[in-house]
Amino acid sequence: MPEKIKNKKNFFTFQDVVFNLQKYWSKYGCVILQPYDLEVGAGTFHPATTLRSLGPKPWKAAYVQPSRRPTDGRYGKNPNRLQHYYQFQVIIKPSPKNIKQIYLKSLSAIGIVAKDHDIRFVEDDWESPTLGAAGLGWEVWCDGMEITQFTYFQKMTGIECKPISVELTYGLERICMFIQQKKNIFDIEWNNEGVKYKDVYFQSEKEFSSYNFDHANTEFLLKNFEIAESECKSLLDKKLSLPAYDQCLKASHIFNLLDSRGVISVAERTGYINRIRELAKGSGSIWLSSQIEK
Amino acid sequence: MSELLVELFSEEIPSNLQIHTRQQLENLLKQNLSSSNLKPKSLEVFSTPTRLTIHITGLPKIIKIPAAEIKGPKVGVPESVIDNYAKSKNLNVSDLQKKDTEKGIFYFAKVKGKEISTDKELEKIIPQTLKDINWKKSMKWSDFELNWGRPLISILAIFNEKFLKFNFAHLESVNFTMLENNDQIKQIKVKNFNDYLNLLEQNEIILDHNKRKEYILKKIVSIYKKKSCKEIINQSLLTEVSNLVDKPNVITATFDKSYLELPKEIIKSTLQTHQRYFTLIDIKDRMLNEFIIVANNKDEKKLIKTGNERVVEARLSDANFFWNRDKSFNLIKQINKLKKVVFYENLGSVYDKTQRLRKMAYFISDQLNINKEKLEIAASVSKSDLVSDLVSEFPELQGEMGKYFALNQGFEQDVSNAISEHYLPTGNSSSIPKKPISYSLSILDKLDNLVGFYLINEKPTSSKDPFALRRSAIGLLRTIIENNLVIKISDLIDYFTRIYLEQGVQEKNTQLKKELMTFLRERMKNILKEKKVRTDIIEASISSHTNDNFLELYKKTLIMNKFISKELGKNAVSTYKRASSILEQEKLELKNGPDAVLFKEEEEKELFERINIIRKAFTIKEERKNYEEHLKLLSDTKLSTDKFFEKVKVNDDNNDLKNNRLELLQILCSTFNTFVDFSKLEGS
Numbered sequence: 001m002p003e004k005i006k007n008k009k010n011f012f013t014f015q016d017v018v019f020n021l022q023k024y025w026s027k028y029g030c031v032i033l034q035p036y037d038l039e040v041g042a043g044t045f046h047p048a049t050t051l052r053s054l055g056p057k058p059w060k061a062a063y064v065q066p067s068r069r070p071t072d073g074r075y076g077k078n079p080n081r082l083q084h085y086y087q088f089q090v091i092i093k094p095s096p097k098n099i100k101q102i103y104l105k106s107l108s109a110i111g112i113v114a115k116d117h118d119i120r121f122v123e124d125d126w127e128s129p130t131l132g133a134a135g136l137g138w139e140v141w142c143d144g145m146e147i148t149q150f151t152y153f154q155k156m157t158g159i160e161c162k163p164i165s166v167e168l169t170y171g172l173e174r175i176c177m178f179i180q181q182k183k184n185i186f187d188i189e190w191n192n193e194g195v196k197y198k199d200v201y202f203q204s205e206k207e208f209s210s211y212n213f214d215h216a217n218t219e220f221l222l223k224n225f226e227i228a229e230s231e232c233k234s235l236l237d238k239k240l241s242l243p244a245y246d247q248c249l250k251a252s253h254i255f256n257l258l259d260s261r262g263v264i265s266v267a268e269r270t271g272y273i274n275r276i277r278e279l280a281k282g283s284g285s286i287w288l289s290s291q292i293e294k
Numbered sequence: 295m296s297e298l299l300v301e302l303f304s305e306e307i308p309s310n311l312q313i314h315t316r317q318q319l320e321n322l323l324k325q326n327l328s329s330s331n332l333k334p335k336s337l338e339v340f341s342t343p344t345r346l347t348i349h350i351t352g353l354p355k356i357i358k359i360p361a362a363e364i365k366g367p368k369v370g371v372p373e374s375v376i377d378n379y380a381k382s383k384n385l386n387v388s389d390l391q392k393k394d395t396e397k398g399i400f401y402f403a404k405v406k407g408k409e410i411s412t413d414k415e416l417e418k419i420i421p422q423t424l425k426d427i428n429w430k431k432s433m434k435w436s437d438f439e440l441n442w443g444r445p446l447i448s449i450l451a452i453f454n455e456k457f458l459k460f461n462f463a464h465l466e467s468v469n470f471t472m473l474e475n476n477d478q479i480k481q482i483k484v485k486n487f488n489d490y491l492n493l494l495e496q497n498e499i500i501l502d503h504n505k506r507k508e509y510i511l512k513k514i515v516s517i518y519k520k521k522s523c524k525e526i527i528n529q530s531l532l533t534e535v536s537n538l539v540d541k542p543n544v545i546t547a548t549f550d551k552s553y554l555e556l557p558k559e560i561i562k563s564t565l566q567t568h569q570r571y572f573t574l575i576d577i578k579d580r581m582l583n584e585f586i587i588v589a590n591n592k593d594e595k596k597l598i599k600t601g602n603e604r605v606v607e608a609r610l611s612d613a614n615f616f617w618n619r620d621k622s623f624n625l626i627k628q629i630n631k632l633k634k635v636v637f638y639e640n641l642g643s644v645y646d647k648t649q650r651l652r653k654m655a656y657f658i659s660d661q662l663n664i665n666k667e668k669l670e671i672a673a674s675v676s677k678s679d680l681v682s683d684l685v686s687e688f689p690e691l692q693g694e695m696g697k698y699f700a701l702n703q704g705f706e707q708d709v710s711n712a713i714s715e716h717y718l719p720t721g722n723s724s725s726i727p728k729k730p731i732s733y734s735l736s737i738l739d740k741l742d743n744l745v746g747f748y749l750i751n752e753k754p755t756s757s758k759d760p761f762a763l764r765r766s767a768i769g770l771l772r773t774i775i776e777n778n779l780v781i782k783i784s785d786l787i788d789y790f791t792r793i794y795l796e797q798g799v800q801e802k803n804t805q806l807k808k809e810l811m812t813f814l815r816e817r818m819k820n821i822l823k824e825k826k827v828r829t830d831i832i833e834a835s836i837s838s839h840t841n842d843n844f845l846e847l848y849k850k851t852l853i854m855n856k857f858i859s860k861e862l863g864k865n866a867v868s869t870y871k872r873a874s875s876i877l878e879q880e881k882l883e884l885k886n887g888p889d890a891v892l893f894k895e896e897e898e899k900e901l902f903e904r905i906n907i908i909r910k911a912f913t914i915k916e917e918r919k920n921y922e923e924h925l926k927l928l929s930d931t932k933l934s935t936d937k938f939f940e941k942v943k944v945n946d947d948n949n950d951l952k953n954n955r956l957e958l959l960q961i962l963c964s965t966f967n968t969f970v971d972f973s974k975l976e977g978s
Contacts, residue, residue, distance in 0.1 A: 078612075078615060079608075079611065079612070079615070080608060080612050094435075094436040094437045095435050095436045095445075096436070097436065097445075097447070098479065100305055100479075101474075101477050101478065101479050104476065104477035105477045107477075108477065113476075114476035114477050115476045115591075116594070116595050116597050116598075117591065117597055117598060117601065118543075118587075118589040118590055118591045118593075118598045118601075118602075119590075119591075120538060120539075120590060121305070121306035121343070122538065123306075123308035123309070125431070135433075136431070136433040136444070138306060142601065143589075143597065143598050143600075143601025143602050143604075143605065144569055144571075144587070144601060144602040144605040144606070145601065145604075145605045152433055152434075152435050152445070154433055154434065161434075162434075162437070163436055163437035164433075164434050164435045164436055164437070166435070177608075178601070178604075181604065183604075183607070183608060183611065262634060264634075265633070265634070269636070270639065
């Protein structure tokens with residue numbers, strides 16, 4: 001057992017960062033949601049972002065989203081890379097005029113005071129072929145380190161956004177490494193009781209890397225992809241956008257696993273991405289019509 | 295002096311958009327001012343990431359529009375046309391006058407002279423100019439309709455200390471600028487440009503992008519001097535960095551010396567490409583474990599310096615981790631993984647490409663007489679580094695990394711070099727590969743691209759060349775020329791096509807070879823133009839070029855260009871012109887060549903002999919050809935030709951003799967034309 005460390009740290013723990021961001025954005029007027037209960041590749045896939053960014057209704061939300069990128073697994077051996085990590089996601093529609101200042105203030109809430117740092121907005125335009133989505137914006141650098149993606153959505157599920165939402169995606173592990181001055185993700189202090197990131201996720205990284213790269217049953221996965229796709233289509237026929245979108249998310253995650261298992265050939269790859277995009281487009285357009293009707 | 299100040303304040307606009315929009319604003323303003331009879335004394339556009347600022351001086355307070363008679367429609371056109379014309383001039387039809395001109399009777403409108411105040415005109419011109427901007431990339435935000443580079447927050451407009459009032463999209467012009475202070479933003483009233491500049495300066499903001507660049511450059515150079523480093527500045531990085539900051543603070547920082555053991559390219563990529571820092575190279579060409587940060591804030595607590603150092607540390611340690619793992623990765627075992635990397639849709643994978651290159655190594659090594667085994671190995675592993683973690687982290691290091699891996703795994707030096715050098719040349723001025731294995735692989739790689747994309751009909755158009763095929767073709771030709779290589783490109787194209795088809799690629803272009811050869815010849819024109827060769831000489835060489843020997847084409851053209859206005863060239867051209875002008879007059883169907891039996895005069899025989907000597911000389915082996923000698927041979931026919939024309943009457947009464955003489959001149963001309971097409975040359 002590690003020796004109990006007094007919580008006299010002069011920095012925020014991983015969970016402090018989450019709490020503080022939630023508190024900050026809650027005060028700003030965001031609905032604080034919980035993570036979506038399906039495997040997703042990024043916070044953007046949460047229906048609270050993907051679908052809610054469509055249609056005329058204003059929307060403000062913030063949430064933590066565990067995200068999975070099977071191909072990024074490194075069996076816990078790489079100090080900067082994980083197949084499962086956390087994003088803190090803020091989505092606001094329409095984008096407010098002073099969003100830049102609002103964002104910069106949120107950094108003070110997690111111990112990054114703009115006055116003492118070099119905060120830079122570096123061009124980074126975003127695109128997601130599976131979601132049929134695109135946006136313009138920046139990656140925000142703090143002293144040379146990318147800490148946030150700042151994006152104005154222009155298109156989502158193939159549909160032009162109107163009004164435009166702004167999406168802020170904080171990379172929680174990176175931010176914590178920055179404020180806690182750690183060189184290795186696994187050394188991040190999770191709480192004030194001496195629990196580190198390693199204690200929570202090291203074994204999981206090892207086992208899931210092994211699953212993602214070596215053991216996921218590709219035959220089952222291929223079957224599941226087909227099932228999710230056909231279920232999605234049948235739900236789209238019934239105009240059930242949210243359940244249909246769930247199936248789209250499942251298909252997307254299965255595709256990522258298949259990709260990491262190395263069974264998707266070059267020629268097939270674009271085909272799979274197009275199939276998922278079709279599901280996303282279908283879900284998006286049915287969601288949108290539900291928004292306009294009411 | 296009168297003065298206009300306009301500031302477009304927005305969220306951070308990317309560097310290349312700033313540059314493009316500055317230029318556009320300047321041009322559009324000049325145009326729009328001049329169509330309102332306004333000629334400024336000076337017109338400047340400055341930018342920082344958040345500001346596009348226009349400063350114009352020397353505009354009059356009042357625009358005088360002189361009285362004039364303006365010609366309108368012709369008398370007799372439909373009434374509606376006349377009505378509209380009158381309306382456009384704010385007149386009644388009865389106010390128009392008819393006048394006789396050379397081209398008939400026309401309506402004329404008499405327009406009175408008037409005076410418009412410049413500020414009213416500017417209130418129209420400025421929003422119009424903003425509307426005219428054509429952003430290379432733009433976006434919408436919130437619930438507005440406006441498209442701009444990044445969200446536009448406010449428009450400050452002041453003319454001669456007076457606030458100009460206009461609307462642009464959802465915005466109204468204002469008389470204040472915005473000042474950001476960390477997470478605060480304030481509005482500050484501005485009187486004039488000087489006032490505005492002072493305000494910015496007080497806040498340490500350098501508005502003028504050129505001054506900002508100079509400031510940063512001076513700081514960097516002084517650091518280089520102090521540390522006895524080479525003063526080589528990455529200009530594009532400097533431009534980008536100076537557009538990323540408005541209050542530059544140049545800081546020197548260090549990283550752990552142990553990382554200097556990494557390949558230099560990795561460090562450079564990490565520091566320059568990924569982090570936008572400047573590297574330091576000493577006069578002995580050694581990299582220092584230091585770098586220069588251009589920050590956008592003061593660093594009172596030294597947090598910026600240490601923060602950046604930690605980022606570099608993390609990135610280099612990441613690179614180090616990958617390097618240590620990748621360098622021992624067996625390049626040959628990686629080849630199979632290339633099956634997962636797309637070369638291009640419908641052209642298979644990169645694995646397929648390496649297989650083509652390997653098979654082609656057999657043919658080209660035969661042609662160029664180089665080591666076949668080595669080239670095959672180099673071709674096989676040439677793309678293996680693409681699946682390494684290092685290259686997926688640093689895509690710009692493709693090839694470079696492969697070379698290091700290969701050296702690390704005991705591949706021979708020339709094979710290893712080929713892995714990085716086969717990507718050369720990367721641009722029109724970049725160097726070409728000089729070593730046999732490298733240049734052979736480079737030629738194959740580029741030809742593979744050309745054949746592949748032509749095969750599926752993805753050819754470049756005048757405006758679009760998404761696969762950089764022009765660059766590939768020019769690179770290929772330069773590699774051939776600058777290495778003095780005689781290559782049967784036509785055969786190589788055939789082999790490549792066959793292998794592509796064997797691999798199951800669908801052929802969508804049956805004219806591939808013809809089109810590709812024409813494409814290569816067109817690129818050859820570019821290369822020759824760059825060498826300042828006279829256009830008619832380029833035309834003359836290209837149009838006589840029917841084979842696939844581009845080295846020959848190149849050498850002949852240069853020789854022709856060198857001697858065209860000297861004795862050698864003049865003699866050849868005048869001889870040709872003299873003979874061809876007679877043939878033109880006769881317009882005879884000639885086919886068989888002269889018959890020696892029909893030669894009556896000594897001069898005929900002599901000329902024919904000379905021609906035969908030349909024809910023989912032209913067919914010797916390529917390697918032994920000397921094009922200056924060839925031109926000299928042609929030039930030397932002047933003597934025999936002159937004698938021929940002096941002594942022999944072409945237009946003999948005997949038709950057989952006449953035809954035979956014409957045949958002789960014809961063969962003379964066609965011999966000249968196998969060198970270059972002399973008929974395309976101007977003058978003599």
